[in-house]
Amino acid sequence: MGMRLFTADAMRRADRRAVALGYPSLLLMEAAGRAVARAVREHFPDARAVWVVAGKGNNGGDGFVAARWLFLWGYRVAVYAPDGQAGDAAQARKALEAHGVAVRPLEALDLEGAEVVVDALVGTGLSRPLAGVYAEVAARVNASGLPVVAVDLPSGVPFTPHVRADVTVALAGLKREHLFYPARAACGRIVLDGIGMPEAALEAPELPELLTPEAMRALLPERPGNAHKGSVGRVLVAGGYATYTGAPALAALGAYRAGAGLVTLAYPEGVPLEPLLEVVRLPLAAWRAEALRAARAxxxxxxxxxxxxxPEAARAALELGLPAVLDADALVPEVVAACRGRPVVITPHPGEAARLLERRAQEIAAHPLEAARALAERYGVTVVLKGGPTVLAEGAHLAVNTTGSAAMATGGMGDVLSGVIAALLAAGLRPWDAARLGVYWHGLAGDRVGRVGLLAHEVAEALPQAREALISDAVRPFWV
Ligand SMILES: NC(=O)C1=CN([C@@H]2O[C@H](COP(=O)(O)OP(=O)(O)OC[C@H]3O[C@@H](n4cnc5c(N)ncnc54)[C@H](OP(=O)(O)O)[C@@H]3O)[C@@H](O)[C@H]2O)[C@@H](O)CC1
Ligand SMILES: [K+]
Known part of the structure; x- marks a missing residue:
């Protein structure tokens, strides 16, 4: 089963399924609280005094369980929470108080002496921005400079104000806030704990898929021992204009580094391209399909x-009837509209997606999953909507990439990605597989180069070693 990206509602459904499967919710809360206590111990090994701020719901309940375990492990604990818990959270509070640990009101919060704060005010049950004493507690915790371990989510996200955490223990599954900015920035390091939730309870094929090393490894095309350059994928790159001489060359580089056997670069005659020595050049007086056929791509x-x-280059290229990646200047509505139902991957950034959807780029960036889905519906193609994180859509399927970083927001990076996806299409992958693996692999290569100052060609150069790491099981997702 693939990993899914949950919403609060979807997690509540999973919770109910677990209960229906015979897995009591109090057991989940116990596992959750204990996972949080363990995270405190692992991430802050020198701390001996942990203060817990808890709310009225189950997130607070997890906080009480964490406090109980930390107390039993010999920590000094202080717990602050309002009255009024019910159900499991009330049980968890009683179990804590049974050990003689007092729960004081939030208004009495005194952080003097604390070494770590556990934030269990609110989790997925947040229904409005924090206000009143909750907002004050969040502000004081943030201002204290103390390390913060958030239970499930930093309280208050995605709204402001919210707690800023150093470590967030995601419970049972990752939620949108763990992946998308600005909430993600408040999470700090994210660690996912399964809390013993039965797999069957977490099955939710309707939710976006999270790209994992295991799933992506399985998509890597095999390279048979008797491969030759004509058998592992021939790619045609078509682009270039006046001063844009690097973009198509980077796409060609990306294609080769992703395993293409032969890459041909078609470009307007007279454009001073300097592609790799290994690239076959095809200078053209005009964009015509007959001329492009020479590449036998x-x-x-x-x-x-x-x-x-x-647009002209795209029309000529599409006439070849081959699986195609459309990027940058090929991404105009008239061209993309002609691709419905064909094996075509489009790779817009939010600005290009805005042009295709006739919406504002800010709107696209704020709701990337919805935008990717809208593009897939409107144009009937496979969509790679680039961003932090990149999201993908095809038909009813959605996926969210889990590799890469803001360091990859530099010129030419998208060109390399187009080349990678084209190489995977040429190797015979379906558009959905080529797009998901291409995006994941490209991000993984970026992660291996560094966190700032990345150049697109360096990321391309890192593709082969990223592949080796993926094959040899040396890649850990960011939530482990
Ligand atoms: N499988 C799982 O998913 C498991 C989930 N578990 C845990 O349960 C958590 C979800 O628990 P939950 O549903 O009880 O919601 P929760 O986050 O405690 O918030 C609700 C409370 O907050 C309140 N409240 C809301 N907004 C507020 C605001 N702005 N300011 C102040 N208060 C506000 C709201 O009050 P009300 O809106 O009714 O006034 C209510 O009292 C989840 O994140 C995870 O930690 C684990 O225990 C085990 C398995
Ligand atoms: K929280």
Whole structure:
């Protein structure tokens, strides 16, 4: 079963399924609280005094359980919470108080002496922005400079104000706030704990898939021992215009580094391209399909640095009837609209997606999952909506990438990605598989280069070693 990205509602459904399967919710709370206590011990090994701020719901209940275990392990604990818990949370509070640990009102919060704070005010049950004493507690915790371990989510996200955590223990599954900004920035390091939730309870194929090392490894095309350059995928890159000479060359580099056997680069005659020595050059007087056929390609990437010639280049390339990646200047509504139902991957950034959806780029960036789905519906193609994180859509399927970082927001990075996806299409992968693996692999290569100052060609160069790491099981997802 693939990993899914949960919403609060979907997690509540999973919770109910677990209960229906015979797994009592109090057991989940016990596991959750204990996971939080363990995270405190592991991430802050020198701390001996832990203060817990808890709310009225089950998030607070997890906090009481954590406090109980920390107390039993010899920590000094102080617990602050309002009255009025019910159900499991009330049980968890009683179990804590049974050990003689007093629960004081939130208004009495005194952080003097605390070494770590556990934030258990609110989790997935948040229904409005924090206000009143909750907002005050969040502000005081943030201002204290103390390390904060958040239970499930930093309280208050995605709204402001919210707690800023150093470690967030995600319970049972990752939620949108753990992946998408600005909430993600408040999470600090994220550790996922399964809390013993039965797998069957977490099955939710309707939710977005999270790209994991295991799932992506399984998609890597095999390279048979008797491979030759014509058998592992021939890629045609079509782009380039005036001063945009690097973009198509980077796509060609990406394609080769992702395993293409032969890459041909078609570009307007007279454009001073300097591609790799290994690239076959195809300078053209005009964008015409007959001329492009000479490449005998199995997939095409078109639009990179094509400037005003983008639509024409795309039309000619699409006439070949090959699996295609459309990027940059090829991403105009008239061109993409002609691709419905064909094996075409589009790779817009929010600005290009805005053009295709006739919406504002800010709107796209704020709701990337919805935007990707809307693009897939409207155009009937496979969508790679680039961003932090990149999200993908095809038909009813959604996926969210889990590799890469803001360091990859530099010129030419998308060109390399187009080349990678084209190479995977040429190797015979379906568009959905080529897009998911391409995005994941490209991000993984970026992660291995560094966190700042990344150049697109360096990321391309890191693709082979990222592949080796993926194959040899040396890749850990960010939540482990
Ligand atoms: N499988 C799982 O998922 C498991 C989940 N578990 C845990 O349960 C958590 C979800 O618990 P939950 O549903 O009880 O909601 P929760 O986050 O405690 O918030 C609700 C409370 O907060 C209150 N409240 C809301 N907004 C507020 C605000 N702005 N300011 C102040 N208060 C506000 C709201 O009050 P009300 O809105 O009714 O006034 C209510 O009292 C989840 O994050 C995880 O930690 C584990 O125990 C085990 C398995
Ligand atoms: K919390």
């Amino acid at each position: 199995e997939a095409v990437a078109v639009g990179m640095g094509a400037g005003p010639g983008g």
